[in-house]
Amino acid sequence: MMTALTRPSKSAGASAWLPRAIGALVAVAGLWLVFNIQAAGQPLVALGVLVLLAAGLYTYLSRAGFAWRYLFPGVVGMGLFVAFPLLYTAQIGFTNYSSAHLLSEERVRAYLLDQADIDVEHSLTFTLHPDAAGGGVKMLLQGGPADAPTRYVTPVIRHEHAGQAWDLNAAALDGNGNPAGLGPALPLREALAWREHLQGLHLALPGGARLSYAGVREFGPATPVWLAQADASLKRQEDGAVYRPNPQTGYFENAQGEHLQPGYKVGVGLANYERMLGDKEFRGPFFSIFIWTVLFAALTVVCACGLGMTLAVLLNWESLRYRTLYRTLLFLPYAVPGFISILVFKGLFNQNFGEINAILNAVFGVKPAWFSDPLLAKLMLLLVNTWLGYPYFLVLCTGLIKAIPADLYEASALAGAKPLTNFFKITAPLIIKPLSPLLISAFAFNFNNFVLISLLTNGRPDFLNSKIPAGTTDILVSYTYRIAFLDSGQNFGLAAAISTVIFFLVALMSLANLRFSAAANGSSRGGRH
Amino acid sequence: MAIVTGKSQRWRVLGAHAFLVTLLVLTLFPLAAVISISLRPGNFANGALIPAHVSFEHWQLALGIPWTSPEGQVVQPPFPVLRWLWNSIKVATISSALIVLISTTAAYAFARLKFRFKSPILNSMLLLQMFPPVLALVAIYAIFDNIGRYLPGIGLETHGGLVVAYLGGIATHVWTIRGYFETIPQEIEECAKVDGASHFQAFARVLLPMAVPILMVVFVLAFVGTIIEYPVASILLREEGNLTLAVGSKYYLHDQRFLWGDFAAAAVLSGLPITAVFIAAQRWIVSGLTAGGVKE
DSSP states (O other): OHHHHHSOTTSOSHHHHHHHHHHHHHHHHHHHHHHHHHHTTOHHHHHHHHHHHHHHHHHHHSSSOTTHHHHHHHHHHHIIIIIHHHHHHHHHTTBOOBTTBOBOHHHHHHHHHHOEEEOGGGOEEEEEEEBTTSSEEEEEEEESOSSSOEEEEOOOEETTOTTSOEEEEOEEEOSSSOOTTBOOOOOHHHHHTTHHHHHTEEEEOTTSOEEEEOSSSEEEEEEESEEEOTTSOEEETTTOOEEEEETTTTEEEOTTOOBOSSOBOOBOTTHHHHHHHHOHHHHHHHHHHHHHHHHHHHHHHHHHHHHHHHHHHHHTOTTOSSHHHHHHHHHHHHHSOHHHHHHHHHHHTOTTTOHHHHHHHHHHSOOOOTTTSHHHHHHHHHHHHHHHHHHHHHHHHHHHHHTSOHHHHHHHHHTTOOHHHHIIIIIHHHHHHHHHHHHHHHHHHHHTOHHHHHHHTTTOSBOSSOSSOOBTTOOHHHHHHHHHHSSSOOOHHHHHHHHHHHHHHHHHHHHHHHHHHHHHHHHHHHHHO | OOOOOOTTHHHHHHHHHHHHHHHHHHHHHHHHHHHHHHTSSSSSOOOOSSOSSOOOHHHHHHTTOOEEOTTSOEEOOSSOHHHHHHHHHHHHHHHHHHHHHHHHHHHHHHHHOOOTTHHHHHHHHHHHTTSOGGGGHHHHHHHHHHHHHHOGGGSTTOHHHHHHHHTTOOHHHHHHHHHHHHHSOTHHHHHHHHTTOOHHHIIIIIIHHHTHHHHHHHHHHHHHHHHTOOHHHHHHOOSGGGOOHHHHGGGGEETTEEOHHHHHHHHHHHHHHHHHHHHHTHHHHHHHHHHHOOOO
16 A cells, blocks of 8 residues: 555556545545444544544645655554553543443433333233244244234344344234244244344334333333433433432432432542542552552562672673573573463462472471462562562673773772672672663563562452452552452542552653663763763 | 682682572572473372473363373363464464554654654653553553444454554654664665655665564564563453463462463463573563663
């Protein structure tokens, strides 16, 4: 496509219409998509897709933005899947989006209006019959007295209506035999497979009666539970009770404040943030988790960097033999995919049949409960993370130490310095500056080290007294994951608010990182002059 | 380097060897243990590092072959490991190829073309890369839930969606390729243009062939990066047959169903190829990580 599009337009003829044809095709497909999204009641999304489509067509068909032909896919990819999710997360943080408030107000209204009371006494039994023409089934309905039943048949039903509301007219059927081309009734198990299609079906009979799905064998006359009022409220047909949408809570509520399920998504302002800081039962675990997150990241960097640097210094020592062999083998933890080595440790640390406890038991006679004692669990996380992280620092420090001029060590040897003096007076001061931005990145990485926590402890053991389940080894990201996707009622709004707080912390760390790398660059440049 | 050696030198060397060997044992123990465990019979077996009795039951199950125990009981493979490995490789190959494609073109624009907002765009790309996708999982989930309603091929529970989700992570690759392009003299392309090549031809026929090594490096980096990616894959994919290896492996070690031996075999089987790729690409990965310090 690109070849054709970027060829200069002076080469008229066949190559001139090709880009236009492709552009027209893309435009038609895109407009069809925009129309569908608009029809589904999401004007903002539709507008976004339309703008993107227009920008794409303009970029590739006009001669204006030449460089943008190369940039467009990359910038769109980053915009859509990196920048937009960040902004969208911040926005969700100001809403009550959760499993109880999943849909928009219009869709909740449509859902409630679709609810119907079904008159079971006057319902008809139905059977499904495969259609000889293939690809679908027809429904036979039968009601009334057994000796003189009234019977109806529907047009072909195909696999395309799962989970939607749809309409169909049934025709009256005379006599007892089945219409031509209709197979025997499907057994119950196969009929059940059609349930999702039938649940949304509104069946109109010739007399004007309307039937809805009433059970695995029955369709019944349906009367809607709710009537839409002019002022956006809903009236219950049965007793005339009126429920109004309440934009504060995101529910349809009556005068007494009772609400209907499900709720819908509304903006709640700073409520999620107030909860983070104000709600006592929530604040307690939240602050412990925050402190552990900082501690975990800091201790990991200290341990991994300390070990890595020690090894780098040792392996730089020329009197030592087999240095390449050591270096290769010590690099191995870095080469094994993280998700595998973390899970290996999960097994090795298992209290009853893990190898580590088997050894500890044989040598010391103890079997520590690595996964149920909060302190031991934290120790285990640090041990595993040091194992995972030190090769990175080994490689980094090796590179930095190699760059130190050898004459410095020769001079210190002449002065009779001991190795420790060498390290603290020469090596450490010279590598700490270029190392510091990388230490901050490592801190930021471990601050958000979701994979380790999620796969090794999953945040457990839990706090015993918290309202929302929270784990003593949870870090902030794994805690938001838990609130959003696991056991706490899928509170996306709250999770997004916490994520937004993390954004700010990450931004601070990035800023510090930039400062330190600027300082490191400045000093090395200064050194060369 | 002539450094005067003292008497304590020999002891220091010995001490250093002792320290390094101890650390090597600690480092290699988990890896050796998992190989040993994959060869022991049963899922709860403790024992020596070199198993007294070797059984290939876990390996057979990992390869998807039902295993008949000595008592005549037939054990079915607990999870479709090969399927997961295939899913991982499929998603990683397609997304790395696309990542290479779009980051190469973007890098070309940044290295060779002049346009407005060039450095703001480049800087904001790098800034954005500091926020890992794990922070925006809620939004990513909601976005793909929404996309799936109109384009079912790239919605939740699809590999297409996962591939698309990975296409945002290109900033470091753009940076790497741009750096390489800038080492190639621009005159070569200009000569091609004098000879009548179009802008795109100069890019595709002249510059790209010279940049093949760096493109391969970026491909390998992106491949390894997507194969070990866990958070995004874990929210987009939930059905067993659909999972990637990184998401699926954890189900072996469920608290109520701890399939230690089966996991060990699956881990060695699937981990070895990835580790091999990683060691083969070690040189570039290391140079990439010392430059940016992004991956750990």
